Amino acid sequence: MPFYVADYIADTMHLSTVEHGAYMLLIFHYWCTGKPIPDDDTKLARITRLTPEEWLTARVAIEGLFSVHGSAWHHKRIEEELETATDRYERRASAGRKGGKAKAMPEQCSSNAKAMLKQCSSNAKATTPTPTPTTTSTSTGTKTDTDISCNDAEASAPLPPHKRIVWSADAQNFAGVEDGDIQVWQEAYPAVDVRSQLAKARAWVMANPTKRKKNWYRFLAGWMSRCQERGGDTRAERGRELGPDGTPLL
Numbered sequence: 001m002p003f004y005v006a007d008y009i010a011d012t013m014h015l016s017t018v019e020h021g022a023y024m025l026l027i028f029h030y031w032c033t034g035k036p037i038p039d040d041d042t043k044l045a046r047i048t049r050l051t052p053e054e055w056l057t058a059r060v061a062i063e064g065l066f067s068v069h070g071s072a073w074h075h076k077r078i079e080e081e082l083e084t085a086t087d088r089y090e091r092r093a094s095a096g097r098k099g100g101k102a103k104a105m106p107e108q109c110s111s112n113a114k115a116m117l118k119q120c121s122s123n124a125k126a127t128t129p130t131p132t133p134t135t136t137s138t139s140t141g142t143k144t145d146t147d148i149s150c151n152d153a154e155a156s157a158p159l160p161p162h163k164r165i166v167w168s169a170d171a172q173n174f175a176g177v178e179d180g181d182i183q184v185w186q187e188a189y190p191a192v193d194v195r196s197q198l199a200k201a202r203a204w205v206m207a208n209p210t211k212r213k214k215n216w217y218r219f220l221a222g223w224m225s226r227c228q229e230r231g232g233d234t235r236a237e238r239g240r241e242l243g244p245d246g247t248p249l250l
């Protein structure tokens with residue numbers, strides 16, 4: 001999570017030491033879950049590690065730093081940073097897919113051409129007429145059916161990761177996670193063993209079947225971010241892993 005010290009100090013000069021700690025825990029929780037915090041004093045006290053009485057005292061000073069509406073605490077700056085991080089990830093993932101696609105398309109077209117030549121050769125030996133590729137006239141010239149097939153493949157737009165990555169109830173696993181996604185996470189969170197954390201995230205989802213997400217990409221990105229903030233896998237292996245709601249994994 002980006003942290004701007006000057007902006008933070010300017011906004012929190014009125015907070016006490018305890019209130020500073022509580023506020024930091026709230027914005028960290030907001031960033032890791034990627035969604036507003038429920039306006040529930042019991043949950044808010046648990047997130048801030050305060051007793052219910054201590055939280056009610058701290059709430060008076062902290063509440064003004066959030067926008068409380070719709071039974072939830074919203075934070076404009078965190079939401080802007082989350083949107084920026086999501087856009088940056090999608091651009092990198094899209095660039096990775098385009099790079100792989102550009103490499104694969106010439107190979108596919110070459111394979112189609114070789115198959116056509118082989119078929120034509122076989123037909124000639126059998127003394128049957130050689131098939132002629134279908135042609136289509138366009139404003140830029142004449143294209144064969146092989147050209148059209150390649151162009152159609154190029155025109156198919158890939159799904160963005162927040163729509164592509166889903167939870168498969170049948171396979172009990174994440175579906176749609178590509179190598180490009182793993183590479184982006186590994187670069188963004190260098191202390192994290194991404195494949196190992198994907199397995200742990202899968203185990204957590206299987207153990208919590210009622211906690212389904214609308215955006216599984218954001219769930220996984222948040223999972224990797226939390227692991228990085230705890231020091232990565234080397235440090236995490238010495239303690240207990242926590243799920244996205246802060247409860248320990250079994």
